[in-house]
Amino acid sequence: MTEEDVRRVAITIYAKKCAEAEEVLMSPLVFDMHDIQLLRKYGICGVLSGTLPTAAQQNVFLSVPLRLMLEDVLWLHQNNLADVKIIRQGGDEIIAGITPERGAKLAKLVEDRLTKSFDYQTKFKKDQHIAKLKKIGIINDETSAEELQRLDKSNNNDQLIESSLFIDIADNSSILKDDSIALNSLSCDDIRNLLFKQYERSEKMQTYFLYKALRDQGYVLSPGGRFGGKFIAYPGDPLRFHSHLTIQEAIDYRSEPIDLISMISGARLGTTVKKLWVIGGVEEETGSTHFFSVEWAGFG
Structure with missing residues (x-):
């Protein structure tokens, strides 16, 4: 590397x-x-x-x-x-x-992380509570720490804060x-x-070349099983766009036959969910990738 x-x-x-x-x-x-x-x-x-x-x-x-x-x-x-x-x-x-030593070390890391999280949550909630009391006029900037402590005790504020703390689960594993x-x-x-x-x-390496060609064109790809394809392709972030294409696995489009029933059913499904049914493959002589879209037009 x-x-x-x-x-x-x-x-x-x-x-x-x-x-x-x-x-x-x-x-x-x-x-x-x-x-x-x-x-x-x-x-x-x-x-x-x-x-x-x-x-x-x-x-x-x-x-x-x-x-x-x-x-x-x-x-x-x-x-x-x-x-x-x-x-x-x-x-x-x-x-x-x-090992027991490794286990004890991991337990200490978890305990320290939870303590730090609880301290942060407690301070954040107390600051919020003080800001709210100032907003409604119960206290002001000149209120002493002893008076704040008395108010907290009379309202059981510390107990309420403690009951609202949550355990923050780590996203990664030590x-x-x-x-x-x-x-x-x-x-x-x-x-x-x-x-x-x-x-x-x-024997699906060419499917990756389809994936790469679409990524190079700016598409975002996700698994397409629920729409009857290998991938579904979005023109941008899925939070901003609906998917436009249902991509099938690569085929040798020059010599491999295309099943007519699969093409009709895929095109009809694609039209129903407002997506183009797309097949493609890689030309071995030039290495270029080609795509073909099929859309159901309907009859009568």
Whole structure:
């Protein structure tokens, strides 16, 4: 990895190798909120997937980690914008491998973080309470600390503040930062080769070239399974635009037959949800990418 690569790598992505096939990666995940903000600036939104097992939520209420598509990771690596850490162990192995000393250190970090969070919340709420009392004229700038303490005691303000404190859950994991768990020694080229092998293995490498061509044109892509495609494409941030295209997996459009039923059903579905049904492929001789859109016009 060159000095420029080190300077540009900012986003940490965690991935786990599949137990059955060492060359297959499970869904890459991003835990850090700062990294997620950077991804959004680069046009990668991902899918939030974090929730509590006993409190299932709708998609709009999910939290970290952010799940990325493999195409997102490939694109980030080609632009030297991310560092993928391969997790060697399963969850049970990770927990079992934590030494008592390491466990005590982690517990102390959590305790210190919670104490700092509670102190910040308490001060913020007290400042808000004082500002409200000043606004309604109960106290002023000349009110003494003893008088404020008496008012708080008479109104049980301290107890009310304590009951309103919440536990701030960390967005990233201190355990995953341990070098014995995450493999940090692979260079960007090594990880890129591993990911490309996975694509060659599944014969879908050309689908990535479709993804890359659309990203180069400024589209933001997300998984398109719910609209019958490989990707859905937005002309900008999904918070500002509806998706316009439903992209299918790449085909050899010069020689591979297109199933007429699939084309008709895809075009009708696309028209129903106000999206173009798009197929495409890569011309081997020139390496250029071509797209073809199909729209259902209706009859009668």
